[in-house]
Amino acid sequence: MNTDLFGLQVNVWADAALRLQLIVVFMTVVVMGLIWAERRILGRFQQRIGPQKTGPFGLLQSLADAVKLVGKEDLRPKNADPWTFELAPFLVFIPIFMGFVIVPFLVGWNIKVLELGLLYFVAISSVNIVGWVMAGWGSDNRYAMIGGLRAAAQSISYELPLVLSLLSVAMVAGTLNLDEIVRQQGSVPYIVWQPMAFAIFFIAALAELNRAPFDIPVGESEVVGGPFVEYSGIRWSMFMLAEYAGLLIMAVVGASVFLGGYAWPLGEELGLGWQVVLVGAKASLIIFAVFWIRASLPRLRIDQLMGYSWKILLPLVLVQILVNGLVLVYGWSEAILGVVGLAGVVALVSITGRAANRPRQIPARAAALKGEAA
Amino acid sequence: MVTERAREFDTQDLLINVGPQHPSTHGVFRMVLEIDGELVKDVIPYIGYLHRGAEKLCETMDYRQGIGFMDRTEYLAAFNAELSYVMAVEALAGLEVPERAQWIRMILCELNRISSHFMFMGAFGVDTGVMGTPFIYGWREREGIIDLFEEISGDRMMYAYFRPGGLAWDVTTNFKARVREVLKSITQGIKDFDGLFTENEIFVARTKGVGYISAEDAIDYGMSGPSLRASGVPMDVRQDEPYLKYAEIDFKVITGEHGDVFDRYYCRLQELRESVKIIEQCLAKMPDTGPIMPEKMPRMLRTPPGEVYIRTEAPRGEYGVYLVSNGGNRPYRLKVRSACLSNLQALKQMSVGQYVADAILVLGSIDIVLSEVDR
Numbered sequence: 001m002n003t004d005l006f007g008l009q010v011n012v013w014a015d016a017a018l019r020l021q022l023i024v025v026f027m028t029v030v031v032m033g034l035i036w037a038e039r040r041i042l043g044r045f046q047q048r049i050g051p052q053k054t055g056p057f058g059l060l061q062s063l064a065d066a067v068k069l070v071g072k073e074d075l076r077p078k079n080a081d082p083w084t085f086e087l088a089p090f091l092v093f094i095p096i097f098m099g100f101v102i103v104p105f106l107v108g109w110n111i112k113v114l115e116l117g118l119l120y121f122v123a124i125s126s127v128n129i130v131g132w133v134m135a136g137w138g139s140d141n142r143y144a145m146i147g148g149l150r151a152a153a154q155s156i157s158y159e160l161p162l163v164l165s166l167l168s169v170a171m172v173a174g175t176l177n178l179d180e181i182v183r184q185q186g187s188v189p190y191i192v193w194q195p196m197a198f199a200i201f202f203i204a205a206l207a208e209l210n211r212a213p214f215d216i217p218v219g220e221s222e223v224v225g226g227p228f229v230e231y232s233g234i235r236w237s238m239f240m241l242a243e244y245a246g247l248l249i250m251a252v253v254g255a256s257v258f259l260g261g262y263a264w265p266l267g268e269e270l271g272l273g274w275q276v277v278l279v280g281a282k283a284s285l286i287i288f289a290v291f292w293i294r295a296s297l298p299r300l301r302i303d304q305l306m307g308y309s310w311k312i313l314l315p316l317v318l319v320q321i322l323v324n325g326l327v328l329v330y331g332w333s334e335a336i337l338g339v340v341g342l343a344g345v346v347a348l349v350s351i352t353g354r355a356a357n358r359p360r361q362i363p364a365r366a367a368a369l370k371g372e373a374a
Numbered sequence: 375m376v377t378e379r380a381r382e383f384d385t386q387d388l389l390i391n392v393g394p395q396h397p398s399t400h401g402v403f404r405m406v407l408e409i410d411g412e413l414v415k416d417v418i419p420y421i422g423y424l425h426r427g428a429e430k431l432c433e434t435m436d437y438r439q440g441i442g443f444m445d446r447t448e449y450l451a452a453f454n455a456e457l458s459y460v461m462a463v464e465a466l467a468g469l470e471v472p473e474r475a476q477w478i479r480m481i482l483c484e485l486n487r488i489s490s491h492f493m494f495m496g497a498f499g500v501d502t503g504v505m506g507t508p509f510i511y512g513w514r515e516r517e518g519i520i521d522l523f524e525e526i527s528g529d530r531m532m533y534a535y536f537r538p539g540g541l542a543w544d545v546t547t548n549f550k551a552r553v554r555e556v557l558k559s560i561t562q563g564i565k566d567f568d569g570l571f572t573e574n575e576i577f578v579a580r581t582k583g584v585g586y587i588s589a590e591d592a593i594d595y596g597m598s599g600p601s602l603r604a605s606g607v608p609m610d611v612r613q614d615e616p617y618l619k620y621a622e623i624d625f626k627v628i629t630g631e632h633g634d635v636f637d638r639y640y641c642r643l644q645e646l647r648e649s650v651k652i653i654e655q656c657l658a659k660m661p662d663t664g665p666i667m668p669e670k671m672p673r674m675l676r677t678p679p680g681e682v683y684i685r686t687e688a689p690r691g692e693y694g695v696y697l698v699s700n701g702g703n704r705p706y707r708l709k710v711r712s713a714c715l716s717n718l719q720a721l722k723q724m725s726v727g728q729y730v731a732d733a734i735l736v737l738g739s740i741d742i743v744l745s746e747v748d749r
Binding site: 042045046047048142143146212213215216219220221222223224294295296297298299300301302303304352353355356357358 | 388389390391396397398412499500501502503504505506507510511514570574575576577578579580582729730731732734
């Protein structure tokens with residue numbers, strides 16, 4: 001059985017192998033670039049230069065780090081659970097890479113066009129949490145265990161708003177095929193009709209990726225790296241790779257679902273090169289925002305993180321879905337969606353600000369605990 | 375009666391060891407947290423990792439040699455530490471400090487307070503989880519001050535510039551201009567921190583209402599400095615028992631009202647502004663020329679027998695020196711009253727019942743310098 005690859009007739013297995021190889025190479029290179037970019041951008045925010053000695057503008061810094069990490073000793077704590085400990089990095093790393101199968105970088109040029117692409121993406125992107133929990137449990141370290149459990153709690157809480165915000169677009173688009181969703185945005189990207197869904201997607205994606213201000217599982221100043229605290233060398237670098245690969249895939253999916261991917265604003269007739277540039281630029285915008293947030297926002301506390309998801313994000317996104325349903329059933333104009341979405345963004349911002357500035361109170365449970373201790 | 379089945383679900387409290395090698399313990403401090411899930415049920419602090427017997431060592435050497443040791447007890451505000459010691463020696467020996475030297479001492483101590491508070495802002499920002507940005511903001515402002523100190527004393531951290539009777543040597547001729555230059559950059563730095571922290575929703579949500587301690591408890595623990603003033607007690611040695619020329623200076627004692635982590639941070643931020651005001655007044659009143667040491671200083675400084683306790687307002691609170699002399703050229707007994715040690719006692723009171731992340735913030739908000747705690 002043969003398939004079409006670059007206009008050539010290729011055996012289907014060779015085709016699959018080639019395409020997967022392509023993901024791995026592409027991903028690794030882009031992730032190295034991302035790590036470099038983050039370090040340079042954070043450097044700018046912090047009035048320092050960032051990596052500069054390795055190659056022009058320090059571009060080879062990630063390569064140098066990778067070589068160093070590969071050369072390091074692969075330590076395993078004596079009492080660690082060997083299987084859990086050694087398997088965990090792979091379980092974090094592989095699902096993220098599998099997610100890339102459906103990403104539409106160019107027109108008709110995904111690795112594989114899936115009818116249920118979006119569903120596949122949300123399903124596969126939450127598998128890696130198993131790896132986090134395994135790393136936390138298997139390390140035989142209390143910091144790691146706290147970190148792993150925090151990661152599990154956080155991932156479960158933010159999975160819902162993330163999926164529902166994507167579903168909100170899927171409802172309007174009428175398809176779960178990512179490529180189809182991009183094509184529909186030739187004239188107007190979905191962020192115009194679904195601004196609140198985008199805001200919630202962005203926030204939930206930050207939490208899913210354990211990026212600041214939701215980097216509670218790895219909180220450097222509290223649990224000192226969380227589940228990764230006992231990892232070294234190549235295993236640690238796989239976590240690192242997975243983190244940035246996750247960032248990339250979230251950014252590309254966000255750019256495709258909300259910002260019009262390669263289709264907006266110039267249509268599908270563009271050359272392949274320009275389409276890549278367009279998707280890259282949109283994804284870069286999202287990634288830059290993520291770096292920016294990391295440089296300026298403190299970390300949330302675990303109860304605030306949970307409350308934010310369940311009490312604020314989830315109800316808001318459910319309201320959005322309800323409005324979507326009404327608009328679809330009664331055939332109202334899409335402009336209603338835009339207005340409701342904008343009102344939703346305003347509500348989100350004001351509720352967030354209000355939640356932050358609540359009057360001071362010592363939590364009742366803390367007071368009770370204090371009484372118990374006394 | 376708890377059934378067997380129910381007992382299977384009994385949870386056990388977890389002990390986690392924070393420090394002595396942990397990014398948020400600000401040195402080699404160690405505390406064992408007893409946690410139930412994410413809640414702190416007990417805190418057991420262990421101090422003493424940095425104990426070097428500085429006080430005892432000072433008893434083996436000349437009064438002037440002891441100054442270097444005082445620097446090292448409080449390395450983030452060495453001028454303030456020196457000041458207490460030097461003033462204690464002066465009080466024993468009955469030395470009169472020339473006016474100009476007093477003004478210079480005041481300016482340097484206030485600048486040191488500013489640099490120390492900036493250091494607090496940076497480290498505290500990292501405790502709350504910002505990736506390095508506040509740290510480098512704080513470092514930037516502190517760097518300007520430290521450059522100035524280096525020009526004057528020849529050293530960046532361990533100055534040994536105050537001497538019993540006055541100063542080691544005169545300041546550089548462009549001293550006033552340089553201080554004004556530094557003040558300008560500091561004023562901008564304070565604004566930066568106000569924007570980065572005070573107006574940051576997440577920072578406010580993390581710090582308000584956390585690590586509460588009442589005014590009565592704070593006094594009972596012997597707290598002092600901004601940590602005490604945040605609970606609403608207007609205790610400031612500069613105002614209560616003016617030393618140097620503080621009586622001639624007009625400044626406000628900043629107090630908070632809630633006694634939580636946010637107030638401890640905000641008190642320090644406002645104190646920065648007050649310090650800038652103090653320095654500006656000092657610059658206006660300081661004479662341009664004049665002696666910086668008394669006319670006749672003995673080659674070997676001997677003090678008549680006696681004892682003295684001198685306290686000054688260091689950035690972290692009351693820094694006291696208790697000095698006993700038996701008539702020789704070295705202290706018979708030296709005891710440092712460290713603000714950090716007293717403030718640290720309230721750690722348990724403030725952290726129990728909070729979340730783990732809050733315990734880290736509480737520790738950060740006390741602003742400890744471990745070398746002062748352990749000496």
